Amino acid sequence: MESFTRIEAVAVPIDIINCDTDQIIPARFLRHLPDDGGYENYLFHDLRFSKDGAAVPEFVFNQARYAGARIFVADLNWGCGSSRENAVYALVANNITCVIAPSFGDIHFSNCMKHGVLPVVLPRAVCDAMRADLHRTEGATIAVDLAAQTVVGPDGTEHSFEIGAFDKHRMLNGLDEIAMTREYDTEFDAFERKHAQAYNWL
């Protein structure tokens, strides 16, 4: 897995409440995996492109002023809906490695961390203000530091965010979760013996 330490980059304001993973990547693309190529175009595909394939100029992610962005600042319930991990592949294919939002769909939140994409929860008022700044000031950047657990917004204000110690350690070091879990094999074996008795009916 890719590690995440610190980034400072242009950020894109995504003003969509309940932006479900069907919007992030429509179902018809799920049969393809990143190795097949094309993922950079799947992100927000039906919002970004019209039926004839032309880029929709009004859609924020198409605007040149946000070129080189690595961060999204979103609204309530980002990534709700379908468990499709392909939504994260589409972010990664576009170099988006951090999403800041007031709340996330739980499954998408977990999926992000499996691919070095840091989901950051900040209060709604903070996210609203950041998105307003990003609309107002061309080239505005945000700095995200995982070790320090801080976000510095476009206006220079520093905000702290929460992350579990385990997830933080794994993301900072880009560790493979399966290998980490297998370090608990002794506990697993002991548990299975105990569980077989407690669930003797299974």
Add this chain to the structure above:
Amino acid sequence: MAGQTLFDKVWEHHVITERDDGQTLLYVDRHLCHDGSFNGFKRLRAAGRNVRRPQQTYATPDHYTPTHTSSIDALEDPRAREIVRAIDVNAADFGMHIFPWGDPRQGIAHVVGPEQGITLPGLVMVCGDSHTSTHGALGCLAFGIGASEVAHVLATQSLWQKRPQRMRITVDGELGFGVTAKDIILAIIRKIGAAGGTGYAIEYAGSAIRGLSIEARLTLCNMTIEAGSRTGMVAPDETTISYMRGRPYAPSGEKWEQALAFWRSLPSDSDAVFDREVYLDAADIAPMITWGNSPEDAVRVNEALPDPQLESDPDRRAAMAAAFKYMDLQPGMSMQDVGVDKVFIGACTNSRIEDLRAAAAVAQGRQAVVPTLVVPGSGLVKAQAEAEGLDQIFIDAGFEWRLPGCSMCVGMNGDLLQAGERSASTSNRNFKGRQGLGSRTHLVSPAMAAAAAVAGRFTDVRTLAKD
């Protein structure tokens, strides 16, 4: 010390280890896979790992399977054919249980699990699909996971989880005529919002819930994820026990007696404390219909559509305006003045035998005026419906009787709406483009969907039934 909730009891029975930061390694009793899980298997193989407990892993294809023909070769896209067949190869290579395409037990994973007794009270179950919340109807802890987590469960039979908070949603009183579990859950989502359940494990309780059949409880728990919660549960009771009895993968003989004693210990203690309590009066719930692009955008069938101008939150006001534009509707109008282009009766929400009976009761003696698909949830549901003559009722009414699968809920198999078309759908998501690029989805119960099919517009099924 306060008593324990149903959720706490099941959770604590599955803790392998807990880290200082609260991350818990949770044991998975049974893992359901489907054709869409191909990605998880690919990850497993790439990591050079094996399935740790193949006998606790069950698979059936559902997302990409055709509904109009039994021939996989008829799927146009070679990649779709490859995906449907990959599950057979994975099952054979790793030694998992499989209900393959063509097996009478094949169907939607969330229909097959309960039907086969794979789903049991007190278990921890996962599946690489967000609607895994469905299985909580039987009193287990079941939740959807992503592809990396699928690979993790395959390789380790466990999952790292942070313990959620607990929410109890109590629905007391008697449901009115024509009001179903679908209407209850849409009313709940409207009340608490599409993110209202985020971070919570929900328990559904109250006299109206206890009065529901297991199939209705499955519908209820299915859409828990649309309220933001990964898991919704109903305490096992005598209804649960009589449903479980004799199912192929449920315990039998002496083990059945042991299971009963265990299951009866699971309901929340009377002094259990929940972090949040929500109450609804069953008498206030009417047949519901969604108008927008989030399941929280629901109205009673006889209620005017809301006015964004009355919404004080500017972001929400913008979201409502965008939904009205996308759905080509106006504030204040009645959904009963809106025509439909296609009707879909099926999906893990509403494709069980009771759902089909409810739709057939409306269809009988009437004629569909728009294309209408009926897609049973499994081969066994299909066979049962045919034994009862429901297929003939549907065919006589001009409905199409199809083969089991996820079908038009998500359209991965090609069952889609055309751009701009409007559906009455018994599925669970009304997101933009969910049923195809430019599609407009309205979520309703099976009876309401059948009513829309014969009227060609949204109709209060209670009025139709009186005719």
